[in-house]
Amino acid sequence: MDQIKIAVIVGSLRTHSINKKLALAVGKMFSERFVLQRVEIADLPLYNQDFDHDYPAPGILFKQAIEAADALLFVTPEYNRSMPGVLKNAIDVGSRPPGSNSFAGKPAAVIGTSPGARGTALAQQHLRNVFVGLDVLAMAQPEVTVQFQEELIDEEGRIGNERTQKFLQGFVDRYSAWLIKTLAA
Template identity: 50%
Template sequence: MTAIKVGIIIGSLAKASINRKLASALEKLAPEGMSFSEIAIGDLPLYSYDYDSDYPAEGRALKAQIEASDAILLVTPEYNRSIPGGLKNALDWASRPWGTNSFNGKPVAVIGTSPGAIGTAVAQTALRPVLGFMNTIQMNQIEAYIQYKPDMIDDQGAITNPETAKFLSGFLESFQSFAARHKG
């Protein structure tokens, strides 16, 4: 299988985020040839086109990391039935100034966890039109709306339920194949 460099963007800014824990667990489940690098979004100022003529270092670093990745994995919570503000802000930074969209043609998959029964289904549904406008190549199947339970991830960062681990491994294998087919 082709080696795939995946940039992970975690939609939560919280250090103890369950989505950060999920991202770490996914790295442990990754198939051979798939490597991960977190693309941090917490230091970005709020986007304004006033920055377009003199992009700050944080915005340039975000764009460079996305462009250096073969594919992007968004690991996102759901806030108020939608996209977390920090994640939307990062997407705005990455797609600007006009004509310099770092996500253009980039393979992207979305996953997330929440204590709610439907996981992050509504946030992911809200996110997909934004990703479509940004001209990403979205992996639409396998969908992964993970209901978080306190014992889902152990202290070493491993998924404790074998069926959940199997599902997540399958998700990553599908993403690896998808990204290999679509990487620039």
């Protein structure tokens, strides 16, 4: 496998989302062996089982983007101690109809940032629980729950804190090595 394609799914629709900034910053840390492609979720309709026989075009495009990837990177905020509804909706769209789970068998990692002291730990744990039902293999460590502060990451994805830069690079290095090993198996 020459290049490894990673689908990046950000669980926020906000224009100036701090998780979009985190995804951008982390994306710049991967070596050239990895190609990261952000998969948008904003245009997905709310999942409805009536779609199972006539899937809407945005759902089909989303599923195709996930299927084209070798691996997944979820970057999620935490809303009310869980993942945002828009992210859960994207998962529901991508895993349906029965027998066509686009996530199945993919290796994944979860990261996130929030202004709160615990970061996105609970949202990430809930997402990992959902991975079991999706047949997604989740990298267990390191957990990346960044407490976001003003000017930590700018609009261009530059990190303004050396300690955070090293921490995130450590995650990227470990995720990269884990993906190479996992995908070779």
